[in-house]
Amino acid sequence: MRALPVFVSFSFVLVAACGGGSLPTPGEHKLIDKTFAGQNKCNPKNADRPFIVEWDATDQSSFQALAASDVIFVRYQGCELKALDGCRDDSVKGSLGSYKPVEFTSGGVESIDIHDEGELYAKLPLGAASLSGRVQSGEKFHMEYYVSGTRTATRDKVYKGDLAKNPRCAEATHFVYAYNLGAFALASQSSLKAQVDGSYFGFKAGGKTGSTTNAEKRGGELSACKGESAKEVESCKVPIRLTLREIEGGSDPAASAASAPETDASLNLAGQLKATTDAEKKALGHLESANVKKQSRDGKGCLDELTQHDALDPRPAGLSTNPASGKNAGLRAECMMLAGQCEAGKAHFRKALAATKSGDMGPEHMDRVTDATAAQSCAGGNLSERDQYLRAMSDLTKGGLGVQSKTVAECQAAFDTFMKLRTTVKRKDASDSQVPEKPLTAMGATAPLCFAKAGDCGAALKAFKAINDAKGPDDAPKAKDDKMLRTQFDALVPICKGK
Missing domain, CATH: 1.25.40 (Serine Threonine Protein Phosphatase 5, Tetratricopeptide repeat)
Known part of the structure; x- marks a missing residue:
C-alpha cells in the first residue's frame, strides 16, 4: 500500500477565482454585481458550507487520515480555501479538538443546477476557478449528491489563544466544524443523458448503466449509495461538503x-x-x-x-x-x-x-x-520510558488484533519505540505482567500484523525479520535462512501470504 504523503497533496489551494475565461461584457458585469450573490461572491460569511468539488481521491483520503485524530484548520479568505496541515500537535493528538464518530443518515439524492455566475458563486464557490469561464459563456451545469453521514467536531468553538503557540496556525481563519460524507457527480447540462430512476449519474440504477451520464467532476460513486448499505460502502463515504466556523478571538474562558x-x-x-x-x-x-x-x-x-x-x-x-x-x-x-x-x-x-x-x-x-x-x-x-514502551506495545497489539485501525506510520513509530526500549525497560518484579519477560516472543506476531492490517505487507515482513535478527539464546529459535523466515512469516501473518 502506498503511504500517504505528508498532506502535500492536501495542502493545495481551492481557488474560487472571481473571474477567469473570457471577460463578460460591461452589461453582464452590472447584472451580476446587482445580485446579492454577485456582491458577496468572495465573502466566506455567505458560503460557510462549501462543496469540495475540486478534490481528487488523494486529497479526500489525506483529509480523512488527518481527521481521524485532529480537527482540521483552514485559511478561508475571499474565494480561496487552503487547508493548514501543520496546524496540529503531533505529540498530543486531538489537543485542539477531534471528530466524533460518524452519524449515519438515510435519504435520497439531492441536486443543484447552475444557470449563471450568481448561482455558481452562491452554490459552488470553490468550483468557480474551473467553471466560471464556461458559465460566463452560457454553459449550464447539473450536480447530484447524496449524504450518507456527518462527522462533527468535539468543540463548538476554537479560540485564537489555543493556536498561538503553533506558528503553522498563524494563517488559520476557520476550522472544519463538521463534514458530510457521501458521493457527488457534476456535468454540463449539455452532456446529460436520459435519467434512470430519477438520476443522471446512476443513483440506485443497479445494473442500468448504459445511459448513465459521465461526470466531469465526482467524489465517490453515486451508484454505490443504496439505502442502508450506503454506510458500509467506502465509495459512498468520501468527504463532499464542509461546515466551517470562524476561529474566535482571545482565549478560551475555560x-x-x-x-x-x-x-x-x-x-x-x-x-x-x-x-x-x-x-x-x-x-x-x-x-x-x-x-x-x-x-x-x-x-x-x-x-x-x-x-x-x-x-x-x-x-x-x-x-x-x-x-x-x-x-x-x-x-x-x-x-x-x-x-x-x-x-x-x-x-x-x-x-x-x-x-x-x-x-x-x-x-x-x-x-x-x-x-x-x-x-x-x-x-x-x-x-517515561516505561510508559512509552507500554504505549508502543499497546498500539502494536491493538493494530495487530484489529481492535483499532492503525496507519503504517503509527505502526512504524510504535515498532521503533518497542525495539529501542525492549532491553532498557525492566520488569518491576516477577509479578509485573505489563512488561513481558521475553518481549520479542510476545510481539513476534502482533507487531508484523499491525503493518499487515494497515495494508503494507512489505513493512510487515521487514518487522518480522528485524525481530528474528534481534533474537538471543533465551528467545524462540531464529529462522536460519530466508526460506524458513518466509515460511514462518506466512504462517503467522496469513493475510500477506504470497505477497
Missing part, C-alpha cells in the same frame, strides 16, 4: 481552569450541596460531553467539560477532582493522560482506585490497572 496544574489539594476538593435541579441537569450534559470527547481522544476538551460539570454540580460524590467520586475521577484521570498530563493522570487514577476499589483489589493489582490505562491513554512527548 482554559485556565482546565489547564491548571494538578496538586494534592485540587485532587481532593470537596464541595457543598448547592446545585439546583437545573444546574444538575446542565452538569450532566457536560459529563456526557466529556465522555464523548474522551472517546474521540480530545483530552483537553474533555477536561473543559469536566471543569464546567464540577462548577455546576459541586457535590463531593460527583466531583471529578475528588478520587472518591469513582467513575468521574477515573474519567478525569484518563482525560488528563490524553491531554499530555500522564504522570498527574496516573496519580489521580491510582488514588481513585484506592478510594473506591480497595475491597476488590490489592496495591499491586491497582498498579497494573493504572499502567494498563496509561498505556491506552497517555499522549505527549513527556512520557
Whole structure:
C-alpha cells in the first residue's frame, strides 16, 4: 500500500477565482454585481458550507487520515480555501479538538443546477476557478449528491489563544466544524443523458448503466449509495461538503481552569450541596460531553467539560477532582493522560482506585490497572520510558488484533519505540505482567500484523525479520535462512501470504 504523503497533496489551494475565461461584457458585469450573490461572491460569511468539488481521491483520503485524530484548520479568505496541515500537535493528538464518530443518515439524492455566475458563486464557490469561464459563456451545469453521514467536531468553538503557540496556525481563519460524507457527480447540462430512476449519474440504477451520464467532476460513486448499505460502502463515504466556523478571538474562558496544574489539594476538593435541579441537569450534559470527547481522544476538551460539570454540580460524590467520586475521577484521570498530563493522570487514577476499589483489589493489582490505562491513554512527548514502551506495545497489539485501525506510520513509530526500549525497560518484579519477560516472543506476531492490517505487507515482513535478527539464546529459535523466515512469516501473518 502506498503511504500517504505528508498532506502535500492536501495542502493545495481551492481557488474560487472571481473571474477567469473570457471577460463578460460591461452589461453582464452590472447584472451580476446587482445580485446579492454577485456582491458577496468572495465573502466566506455567505458560503460557510462549501462543496469540495475540486478534490481528487488523494486529497479526500489525506483529509480523512488527518481527521481521524485532529480537527482540521483552514485559511478561508475571499474565494480561496487552503487547508493548514501543520496546524496540529503531533505529540498530543486531538489537543485542539477531534471528530466524533460518524452519524449515519438515510435519504435520497439531492441536486443543484447552475444557470449563471450568481448561482455558481452562491452554490459552488470553490468550483468557480474551473467553471466560471464556461458559465460566463452560457454553459449550464447539473450536480447530484447524496449524504450518507456527518462527522462533527468535539468543540463548538476554537479560540485564537489555543493556536498561538503553533506558528503553522498563524494563517488559520476557520476550522472544519463538521463534514458530510457521501458521493457527488457534476456535468454540463449539455452532456446529460436520459435519467434512470430519477438520476443522471446512476443513483440506485443497479445494473442500468448504459445511459448513465459521465461526470466531469465526482467524489465517490453515486451508484454505490443504496439505502442502508450506503454506510458500509467506502465509495459512498468520501468527504463532499464542509461546515466551517470562524476561529474566535482571545482565549478560551475555560482554559485556565482546565489547564491548571494538578496538586494534592485540587485532587481532593470537596464541595457543598448547592446545585439546583437545573444546574444538575446542565452538569450532566457536560459529563456526557466529556465522555464523548474522551472517546474521540480530545483530552483537553474533555477536561473543559469536566471543569464546567464540577462548577455546576459541586457535590463531593460527583466531583471529578475528588478520587472518591469513582467513575468521574477515573474519567478525569484518563482525560488528563490524553491531554499530555500522564504522570498527574496516573496519580489521580491510582488514588481513585484506592478510594473506591480497595475491597476488590490489592496495591499491586491497582498498579497494573493504572499502567494498563496509561498505556491506552497517555499522549505527549513527556512520557517515561516505561510508559512509552507500554504505549508502543499497546498500539502494536491493538493494530495487530484489529481492535483499532492503525496507519503504517503509527505502526512504524510504535515498532521503533518497542525495539529501542525492549532491553532498557525492566520488569518491576516477577509479578509485573505489563512488561513481558521475553518481549520479542510476545510481539513476534502482533507487531508484523499491525503493518499487515494497515495494508503494507512489505513493512510487515521487514518487522518480522528485524525481530528474528534481534533474537538471543533465551528467545524462540531464529529462522536460519530466508526460506524458513518466509515460511514462518506466512504462517503467522496469513493475510500477506504470497505477497
